[in-house]
Amino acid sequence: MEFGEECQHVAVDGERLTAIELRTSISACIIPVVLSGGGGSRLWPVSTNEKPKQFLPLNGSHTLFRGTVERVSDRSRFAAPIIVGSALHEELLERDLAGIEAQLIFEPCAKNTAAAIAMAALMAREGHGEDALLLVMPSDHVIDDSKAFCDAVVKGEAAARAGRLVAFGVRPTAPETGYGYIRLGREIPGIQGVMDVANFVEKPSLEVAKAIVGDGEHLWNAGIFLFRVGTVLEELREFAPEIARAAEGAIASGARKGDHFWPDSAAMAGCPDKSFDYAVMEHSRRVAVVPMSPGWSDLGSWDSIADMADGQMDADFVTTVDCDDCYVRTDGLRISALGVRDLIIVASGQRLLIVPRGRSQEVKRLLSAMGAPAT
Structure with missing residues (x-):
């Protein structure tokens, strides 16, 4: 089966499908989740809380956010995206989404990526079921080679459908101290191009970075993930139960208007502020990684x-x-x-x-x- 075949079938086939057939087809799609709640403070003074870097054209005529959304705009491969962003940036998000169908979740307060992913997974489960795949991407990264990126997603799909949390790692070109690193394990039997993760290395000192880049066993952690809705919710409940409960309460008591959703602010107020890497990936026993070289940069500094x-x-x-x-x-x-x-x-x-x-x-x-x- 080709990547996204079911999505394409739903989009172009004129036959009526039963509810079960339609749900099965939609569930087989990959749903992009674009995380857009960051403030981009390391690019001050151009990037500010009012207009952070994802809404700036830092590497071309389009904003980084628009470029991220367009990277997954092929509806034969990807379903309409779920955008998780700050309520403060509602107008900027709507401006950059002009002409693109999307579901928007407006965070009442910034609680980092674990909470954002939890809310997106809960919303995706409502419309697509637990077998749908989520492709989680930051909104402020640059990827020069979209084909190489999509090829990496194809490699990771089988592992994600088998219940793995798939990360995407970039071959390092320099000893960067601002990136986290992934140490490669063995290739997963029967899934070519997907590796086990031996361990994660948080942002290292320059000397440590030089050593691990030189050993050829480490990748930059790109902060991009692929997994089943059901899998990530299970792992969140096990390793970050407070975050899972807060997200469930925020979605259950939130307000919806069309494709816009506002989670309940009271439910989110006490949610722990943790990244998805810290909260889940560094603890899970289901983690895998796909090495890729798509011309990636997080544009995380001047x-x-x-x-x-x-x-x-x-x-x-x-x-x-x-x-x-x-x-x-x-x-x-x-x-x-x-x-x-x-x-x-x-x-x-x-x-x-x-x-x-x-x-x-x-x-x-x-x-x-x-x-x-x-x-």
Whole structure:
């Protein structure tokens, strides 16, 4: 059976299907879940709580959010997505979804990715059943090669249908300290290209990162997952029961208007704030990983954006003389630099950031010093 065959059948076949046949066909689809609740504070001052990085065109004419949604827009492969985002960004989400069918869940408060995935899984179960697959993706990543990404999803599908929590790992090209890592185990018998996970390594020091990149046994953890609805709900109940209960209460008592859903704020108020990696993936015995190389970046710092760019930006407003290895970006403030090396200089409105290259992961320290929220 080809990837997404049942979805395509439902979309183009004019015959009437019985309720059971329709449910079975829909359940075989892969439902994208796009997580859009992050604040992108490491890309301050361009990214702010009011307009975080997923709603900015940082690598082209489209926003990162729009690019993520369009990556899974082929309805012969994917069902309409479920979007989990902040209630503060309702207008931005609707703007970027123009012309795209989607179900939106507006979080009343930010409780990290475990709660967001739990709510999306509960909503997907209502319409698609427990056998549907969820493809969970952050909304603010770049993937240059969509075909390579979809090929990786195909590899992971059999493992996900067999009850595995499938992560996607990227072959590292540098000893990044801002990424988590996955250590590869053995290939799963009978499922080519899908590996067991030996263990997870949280964001390491530079020396540790150099060692694990050099051993060839580790991948960057891309934060992208594929699993059955029923499987992820079981694992959430086992390893993160407080989060599971809060999500169930928030969905049961929430408010719906068309494709928009607002979870109950009181039920979510006491929900633990944990990432899905910490809450579930690092504890589950069902984890697997698919290695991939689709030209991925999480654009998680100005260093990563500078590495993708070609020299300075906004030449009409930037003058540099005798500067080397600097990245300069501005939305209007005139910037002039002389004789400096290895700097990142970013201006947005009345805000100016100056940081050495290699230290932009530390921008949250600046926000803390300024008394600004860092998300």
